[in-house]
Amino acid sequence: MCGRCCCTLNPEDVPRACGINASSIPVIQSERYHPSYNVSPGTYLPVVRKERGANSEPVVHSMKWGLIPSFTKKTEKPDHFKMFNARSESACEKASFRRLIPNNRCLMAAEGFYEWKKDGHKKQPYYIHFNDHRPLVFAALYDSWTNAEGEVIHTFTILTTRCSSALEWLHDRMPVIFGDDDSKNAWLSSLPSTKVVGMLQPYEGTDLAWYPVTPMMGKPSFNGPECIKEIQLKHEQSATISSFFSKRELERKITPESQKKSSSKSPNCEDFVKEIASTDNSESFNTPDHDDSEAFEITQAVKKCGTKRVFEQLDDSDGNVLKGVAYHNSLSIMDIASDKSQLPVKRKSGVPNQQTLLSYFGRC
Structure with missing residues (x-):
C-alpha cells in the first residue's frame, strides 16, 4: 500500500x-x-x-x-x-x-x-x-x-x-x-x-x-x-508482573543473613500472652491512668504481638461487668484470666452497658 x-x-x-x-x-x-x-x-x-x-x-x-x-x-x-x-x-x-x-x-x-x-x-x-x-x-x-x-x-x-x-x-x-x-x-x-x-x-x-x-x-x-528526517525510537520498558516478582525474589536472595536470623526469632504471640497472664501482679506495667492494670497488661501484650484481638464483655450473675476476654485465632484465654478475673469493673451510673476503654481499644 x-x-x-x-x-x-x-x-x-x-x-x-x-x-x-x-x-x-x-x-x-x-x-x-x-x-x-x-x-x-x-x-x-x-x-x-x-x-x-x-x-x-x-x-x-x-x-x-x-x-x-x-x-x-x-x-x-x-x-x-x-x-x-x-x-x-x-x-x-x-x-x-x-x-x-x-x-x-x-x-x-x-x-x-x-x-x-x-x-x-x-x-x-x-x-x-x-x-x-x-x-x-x-x-x-x-x-x-x-x-x-x-x-x-x-x-x-x-x-x-x-x-x-x-x-x-x-x-x-x-x-x-x-x-x-x-x-x-x-x-x-x-x-x-x-x-x-x-x-x-x-x-x-x-x-x-x-x-x-x-x-x-x-x-x-x-x-x-x-x-x-530520521528519528531515534524510544523503547519504553514496561514493568510486567513476572518482572516484578523476579525483582522481589532477587531482593530476598540478597537479604543479609543477619536479617533472616533476627526475623526468625520473633516471639510466639500465644506463648507471650500466656506468659503475661500467668505472671504475678508485681510484674505489671506502670499504668497510673488505668484502674484495671491486669487487663492493661494483656492489652499491651496484644499490641506487642502485633495481632488484632476481639475483646468482649461478660456479666456475672450479679450484673457486674467482668474484665475483657481476648480471643486469638479462635483460642480463648478465658481460662488464663479466670483465676484473676473476679475484679468487677464498675459501670458509670445512669449509663447501662457502657463499653469499657479496654473493649474499645481491643476492637481497633
Whole structure:
C-alpha cells in the first residue's frame, strides 16, 4: 500500500528519472503541481505517459492522485482516497482498471514513500527510498473524467503488489517499483496486457533503505524537510508482573543473613500472652491512668504481638461487668484470666452497658 509519498522533483527531471533521455518533452498543466515532502491523494503530481496515435511521444502530465473512473457520474463528488491504489493481482478483473491496462499506462516518480508500522494502538511511520537517493518510479494507470462544469480532470492510481521479503516486517503490500530502464520503457510501450502484467512484481533489490520518521507527518498539513528526517525510537520498558516478582525474589536472595536470623526469632504471640497472664501482679506495667492494670497488661501484650484481638464483655450473675476476654485465632484465654478475673469493673451510673476503654481499644 502507498498512501503518502515525498515528491519535490522538478517536472523537467521526471522524464530522466523514468528512463526517457529525450532532450525536450512537453509538460502539460505543470502549474498545478507543487513540490511537497508530504503528498497525499487528491494532490497533483507529474506523471509520464505516451500520447495516443501514430506519434505516441512521451509527455509529462500533472494529474490528481486518486483515480476517478471516466464512467463516474458528473454530479457525483469525486473521492480520490477510494482508488489511490490498485491491486495488481486483480487489476485485470475489475472494470475500473481492466480497460486502462492496454492504453492508459503511466509512470509516477518520487524520492520516496511512507509506510506505517502498527504497534498495538500506535503507528510508527517509516520513510522508504533508494540508498543513492535516486527517484523511485512506480507503475500507474490513468483516466480522465468530466465533471458537471465540463472540466476534464486527469487522475491516476499506483499499482501495488505483495511486499518484498526485506519489508515484510513493515507491511504486507508495497507499490510496484521499476528499478531499470527496460522495465520502465516496456510499461510505457504498446505491448499487450498479457506481457506487461507479469512485470508487476515486488522489488527485491538490496538498494532500498528505510528509517523511522516523526509521527507528525501523519497529518497532511505537516510539510517540510522534517517529514523525511530520521528519528531515534524510544523503547519504553514496561514493568510486567513476572518482572516484578523476579525483582522481589532477587531482593530476598540478597537479604543479609543477619536479617533472616533476627526475623526468625520473633516471639510466639500465644506463648507471650500466656506468659503475661500467668505472671504475678508485681510484674505489671506502670499504668497510673488505668484502674484495671491486669487487663492493661494483656492489652499491651496484644499490641506487642502485633495481632488484632476481639475483646468482649461478660456479666456475672450479679450484673457486674467482668474484665475483657481476648480471643486469638479462635483460642480463648478465658481460662488464663479466670483465676484473676473476679475484679468487677464498675459501670458509670445512669449509663447501662457502657463499653469499657479496654473493649474499645481491643476492637481497633
